[in-house]
Amino acid sequence: MAEAAPATPVASGGDGVASEESETQQPDTVLDETRAEGAQRRPGSWPVAVTEAAAATALACQEATGAAGSPAQDDPAAGQDDTPAHDGGPVADEEPVPDEERSGKGFDYGPFAVIDGRRRAHLASGKVIPCPATSVRELVTWAADRPFGTPRLHPSGKDGDPLIVLTADAVRALGLPDREDGEERALPVDHPVIADLAAHGWEMPQRGNKPWFSAWVRIFQRVQRGRRSVQLAILPWGALTTGGWPLPVDPDTRRPASTVPDVVRFLSIYSDRVMTPVSSTAVTGQELMSALRPATRAWRDEGSGKVRSKWLEGALHLPVDPAPAEATRDHPLAAGRDEKDPAQVLQEEALKWWRMPTEEERQLPFVVGLDTMLAFFAACNATPMGTCAPYEVQQPAFDKKVPGSWLEDLSGVPTDPLLPSPFTPDGSRPTGWAWYETHTIALAAELGHTPRPMRGYLRPSEKQARAMGIAPHPDRYDDRRPDAGPVPPFGQVPYLKPWYEHLNAAYMETMTCLGAVTHPDGTPLTPPEFLQAMARMQEPTFRAEHPTDLLVLKAIKQTIKGAIGKYRQGPQDYGRRAEGTNARWKALDRPDWRPDHRAAILARYRAVMNRKLIATAKAIGARPLAVNTDCIVFASPVPDILWLTGHKSGFTVGPNPGRVKLEGVQSMDWYLQVAELNKNPASRIKDGRTDAAWEGK
Incomplete structure (x- = not known):
């Protein structure tokens, strides 16, 4: 992380996945879920203090409060590389409140803060405020006590947790490793930072009955009604540069290459248009689905005065087995x-197919590729x-x-x-x-x-x-x-209609900022103008002038792609599954593990694409030579796709999901050369490769 200022002690924070709202600013703020009285929390394995400092902290805390921190719940999503540990459902003391009884909560500081090495917090608004914390525990407390967060996206949903992003200088000042080696990049369970948090009643999700403090971790504290929590994103550990996030890294050191202002600009736009990140882009997209369709709402029984939960129609309620x-x-x-x-x-599945050209098609000089804009995403709307x-x-x-x-x-x-x-x-x-x-x-x-x-x-x-x-x-x-x-x-x-509408608005706003939707006066681009705008996005000068919006566009696409893939997430723990190949894994315990939803998306997209192929053949006699998922290749008399579009029920040029742009142009000789290798030309029409050392798209 590039920073001009020298490093000085600073605070750290925590992150997580499921959004639970903070209770510090508004004691009456609601959590939307309930739990049976006397429900037992699953046992955790919090470590004892492992240094003199941590031990002293623990003793002082116990003398002041008379109780130690309670153990965290087991992680229902453990063993999945790109899914941060969850901390389960409602906890014993949570009391939901009906929507109409909820008091408003302010978020004057915005959704996040980026902590630099000079004890400063950079906010989404551009303001910079002091951050006096000198430990992770102090930082989490500082963030939870201030008006960070985002309003809920559904009346029965949850407010978004504060996101605290730690730069490399901040990480060092807080006593965290600058960069963890190994695949998992998580603190050892006996680390003093974990002990200090536990001693003060702060918890974190677990994996395998062990606290899990990784690049994305939520740190939370149980309070009288619900809990308050903070999410951490640790940049030198890979947050925002891996897991689908597009922030750049130095090609030599593989360390974050963005400056603090770069990170603030990116997060500000993405958080405003999509949501505050909670982990990988896939998990963030998945959380957005749940935020827009919560499973329950709270209501107050007029007879008893008790608050109860009610299932909401149109949501995913409990895990179910597929057919x-x-x-x-x-x-x-x-x-x-x-x-x-x-x-x-x-x-x-997506269509991957190609054929040899007919004699008539071989006489045409070019092959052109049509690329479908956000192909699978388009199939999510109203399915x-x-x-x-x-x-x-x-x-x-x-x-x-x-x-x-x-x-x-x-x-x-x-x-x-x-x-x-x-x-x-x-x-x-x-x-x-x-x-x-x-x-x-x-x-x-x-x-x-x-x-x-x-x-x-x-x-x-x-x-x-x-x-x-x-x-x-x-x-x-x-x-x-x-x-x-x-x-x-x-x-x-x-089910995905609100998700589609939310992300489509974010996508189209970003494309508008990149000049690919309308002219400055608001008039829509014509098809040729749109194709020119898309070609301009590849020019180095344009990319240098619009770095943030291009990164946001990439992040939105990864959010969509990753969330759809999560519908049938496979096991990530082959080496630890002693039960055998077909043993259950943690993802199956999520209500949103739904391979049937993914199948519906892919089947609808393939059906829509085939209808357009049939309509195009009927209108102008053109038939595809090759298809690779969202790219369709035709033989063409000109190096252009406009003649293939604009026909009734066929393809349309434009930025909207489901419309098309130019993927690439090659010669017919190139197509025949690739076909001789027994490879799908649609997977290489963009870069024009013809070598036998083939790596498919």
Whole structure:
């Protein structure tokens, strides 16, 4: 981290993942979840003080308060490299308050502070204030006692925690290692900093019953109603430069290369447009989903005066197992199945396909690539997704409005031989029964097929379930929220719609700042002007003039991509899983581990893309030569894509998700040379590589 000022003692702070609100500024501020009276916290393994200083601190604290810090809960997300440890759900003393009874809380200092080596805190507003703390514990207390944070994104959600970012100079002054070696980069459990925090009632998430103090860590303290917490991001340990974050590093030392003002500018824009970072971009995107669709709301029972929880419709409430065909290869439900058999495994993936040109296409001098803007993200908008566990139904009547997986034979559906099959991820024709997501079957129906599924794993709404004669699963309860009653047995909504709208606004605002949406007077760019604007973004002069917005754009894209990938996160602890290959792992205990949601996104995108390919072929006779996920290659008479766009139901040039830009232009000879290597030309049309030492996109 580049800083001009010399290092002097300074304070440190903490970070975490799930947002829990601070209680210091407003004692009556609410936490939105409840817990059964007398609920037991899982035992932790807090270390005793390991130095004289820490021991003295612990003794003084105990004499003053008469109690030591309570142990942290076990981490339900442990063993995942890019997921920081969580500290579980509501705690015993939390008392939720109905939305209408909540008092406002100020956040005058903004969402974060960047601490430099001169005991100064740089705020999002540009202000610089003193930070008198000389230890991590003092810094966390200082941050929790001040109006840092962000307002909740949903009336029943949680306010965002303060984020305290530590530079290399600040890290050294606080007694933390400047840079931890090794893959995990976490403090040893007997480190004096951890002991000092524990002695003063501060806790942190755990992994394997051990405190986990890493580059992203939340440090929290239980108070009378709820808790207060602070999130730390430690720059020299990789925060904001790894895990999808785009801040640059020195190519020689691999240390952060951004100055403090650089970090402040980036965080200020990202926090304002998206949310305050909580860990990797993937985890941040996942937390944004939960923040926009909280599982419960609080309400006050007028008879007893007690506050109770109520399940909110349209949220993910408890972890559920997928359908056997939807399970990933490591899942317990996948044990013993043939991973290559589509009748056993749902194979809704991005399309990767190519073919040799026809003689007529070989006469065209160019090949051009269309790149779909935020392809999978576009498929998130208004896509119905189940919120309940799947229901197995034999020979169900197909309904395109019911999310789920269907066992169907699409081998007889007629398709254009020069187009990829819309039913498989490699573009080959199906050969028999296979599992498909709802959107794929719906496309087959549009092409003339009459669906007659043999079996389905469906997630209907209550109304749809009644119409299909589906009886509800046995009631399920959450032990932490006994007053909430049973979890809704049915449910399907456009779950990601608020997430899409929130991130799309952030993305479009960023693209506007980069001059790729409108002219300065607000008039929209024409398609040729948009293509020119996108080409300009690659110019060194432009990139030097707009470094922050380009970094924010990259971070938004990584937030989207990573969060969708989290829907089917695999195990990260192969070396420690003595139970065997198909043993459960921690991610399966999250309500948002939903491979069916990811399948719906990919199936919808592939269906939409195939509709556009069919429409383009119908309008101008052009058919693709190759597809690699979001890049589509056509033979072309000109080095341009405009002639391929603007047709009814086809491709449209523009910045919006789902529209297209130019990915690259090469010669037809280049295409044939790459095809001779038996490689997909769509994966290399941008850089034009033709060598045999191939590394796919």
